[in-house]
Amino acid sequence: MLEAIGRHELEQAEPAAASLAEEYRTAAAEPSVHELVEVVTGAAAVARRLLQIQLEAGEEVCALVTGTPVTVPGGENAVEERAAARGVRCRVVLERAALDQPAGMKELTAALGRGERVRMVEKVPTNLVVADRALALVPLTGRSAEPAALVVHAGGLLELLSGLFESVWREALPLRPGADRVAADPDGPDTADLEILALLLAGLTDASVARQLDLGLRTVQRRVRRLMELTGARTRLQLGWHACERGWVTRED
Structure with a gap:
């Protein structure tokens, strides 16, 4: 009798064990949260990661730029010129206040000269860079004085950020004169x-x-x-x- 009861319980437990094993295999095959999102802290580290994203882009770089943009210290134009030489397209939406920066108009003129497509709106929601729709960098804001940013890999959050850029782009006014x-x-x-x-x-x-x-x-x-x-x-x-x-x-x- 006891043996029969034990066998019965084992038979009932087997489907549950198989289900748990399948859930484990599925979870193991999917990328973890740490693989989808990086947190980068410190101004120098954020600038380096932004530079890396720009240099590794193969098709297109899209950016939203606020009045206080994320910058790469030194050689910004050289980076973008090399990207243009590789055939990398660039679309940028500027917040109007971005032109109030000391070199705002100079950088705009240089961007247009490189063939970048530039538009302007009154306000953009955040600084954002999206490369090849495969990687995005968005600054984190908070009470901490130390700059930080999220680097987002493929997934739902990346699709959301790409969609945000396209939404702002559609509403913005081109700045390229004829x-x-x-x-x-x-x-x-x-x-x-x-x-x-x-x-x-x-x-x-x-x-x-x-x-x-x-x-x-x-x-x-x-x-x-x-x-x-x-x-x-x-x-x-x-x-x-x-x-x-x-x-x-x-x-x-």
Whole structure:
């Protein structure tokens, strides 16, 4: 009798044991949380990891940049130039305050010169870099004075961060002027006019545009009046419409 009872209990336990073994094998085959997310602490460590992500990208780097961007100390342009030489595409959304940084306009001009696609919005939710949709870096904010960041590998969180970038990108305004139209229209705007138009359409004030382009306020206002006369626009809203229609500024897909 006791032997029969023991055998019966064993038979009942076998399916449960098999189920637990299968759950263990499934969990072992899946990447652990530590493999999906890295925590990087310290300004130097965050900068090094950001540099590594940029250098290892093979297809595309996407970035959201706030008014206080995460920077790589020294050689930033050299890194991005090497990426462009390898055929790595780059899409960047700038928060408007990013242009108030000391080298903001210089870096924007350099980025456009490298063929990067740059857009602007009033506010971006966070600094973010996504490389090849396979790796992302997002800074951690908190009360601690020590900078830190999350490096996110493939998984649901990475998809969420990639989706965040695409959502902000769709709503942002391109900053690339239609410079190729200048030579075709000698009586039209020059390069400085196109830069002014692009920044005005992005929402900057005359004073901000003058500061960013290192021009006098009256010079900016005079150029805007000339463009309005050239297009027959009575308001700046009409000027923006005419600028888009004439290809002086471009709206990317």
